[in-house]
Amino acid sequence: LHCTWVTNVAYSSPSVVLATYSNDGSRVILDDFREAYYWLSQNTKSDARIMSWWDYGYQIAGMANRTTLVDNNTWNNSHIALVGKAMSSNESAAYDIMSKLDVDYVLVIFGGLIGYSGDDINKFLWMVRIAEGEHPNDIRESNYFTANGEYRVDESASKTMLNxxxxxxxYYRFGELQLNSRMAAGYDRTRNAVIGHKNFKLTYLEEAFTSEHWLVRIYRVKKLNEFNRQYVKRRNKRTAMQQKSSRSGKKGTLRFKNVVVKGTKDVRPVNPNSIR
Structure with missing residues (x-):
């Protein structure tokens, strides 16, 4: 009986569908990944290019049928480093990179609302390290730590990290959320901290979709004619390719297992009263 339970519970939970349990013991399925990939397949052009970390490349290609810049093959370390550099740079510098790569949408995984530890903020230092390996003059891992050498997202975080x-x-719009009266607005349940940069605006991207539990967030990269900006010239030479694997981390876990949020597939604020 125990073997059957272990097989059913421990070994039969795919990474694309998360399972947790409510206070009454009933099983709750968090289907944000498939929800987001379905949105991509139905609301973006068939030739749209998606920038995300490599972990989700095969899922996006298989379930959304969209082109990704990097995927789980991880053989092109230079391309992975370029994506890591974009994620590690400020919005303006990242836009230059995304323009050269013809990026239409950016997808990130965020677990701060429900306490999911396998999100991109927890994987972010791997992106920084890989980017620094290829672009040491532009990206330095030490710039993303506090003066005490800590990796934080609250008000003590470094300016480079916060921007x-x-x-x-x-964290876009996350600073507006107050989950309950005991938590301050913008409280990250995964990092156990109130974020240090709130109420900021995006210039070069706009929010296109946020899944029911905020696990998957998708942003559209604006075109040059949507704001005043000098044209970014494309490079003529191809990015060098190296066969070098770049692994980032382990499968995430849910720290808060009693969260059930009702909602729709459109981008909309979460009702704080629905989160315990």
């Missing part, structure tokens, strides 16, 4: 693309795409 990088990954931080902004993960």
């Amino acid at each position: 990088c693309l990954m931080y902004k795409l993960s």
Whole structure:
């Protein structure tokens, strides 16, 4: 009986569908990944190019049928490093990179609302390290730590961390959310901290979709004619390719297992009263 339970519960939970349990013991399915991939397949052009970290490349290609810049093959370390550099840069510098790569949408995974530890903020230092390996003059890992050498997202975080693309795409509008009266607005349940940069605006991207539990966030990259900006010239030479694997981390876990949020597939604020 125990073997059957272990097989059913521990070994039969795919990474694309998360399962948790409510206070009464009933099983709750968090289907944000498939929800987001379905949105991509139905609401973007068939030739749209998606920038995300490599972990989700095969899922996006298989379930959304969209082109990704990097995927789980991880053989092109230079391309992975370029994506890591974009995520690690400020929004303006990241836009230059995304323009050269013909990026239409950016997808990030965010677990701060429900306490999911396998999100992109927790993987972010791998992106920084890989980017620094290829672009040491532009990206330095030490710039993303506090003066005490800590990796934080609250008000003590470094200026570089608070203004990088990954931080902004993960926490956009999150500072407006107050989950309950005991938590301050913008409280990240995964990092157990109130975020240090709130109420910021995006210039070069706009929010296109946020899944029911905020696990998947998708942003559209604006075109040059949507704002005043000098044209970014494309490079003529191809990015060098190296066969070098770049692994980032382990499968995430849910720290808060009793969260059930009702909602729709459109981008909309979460009702704080629905989260315990």
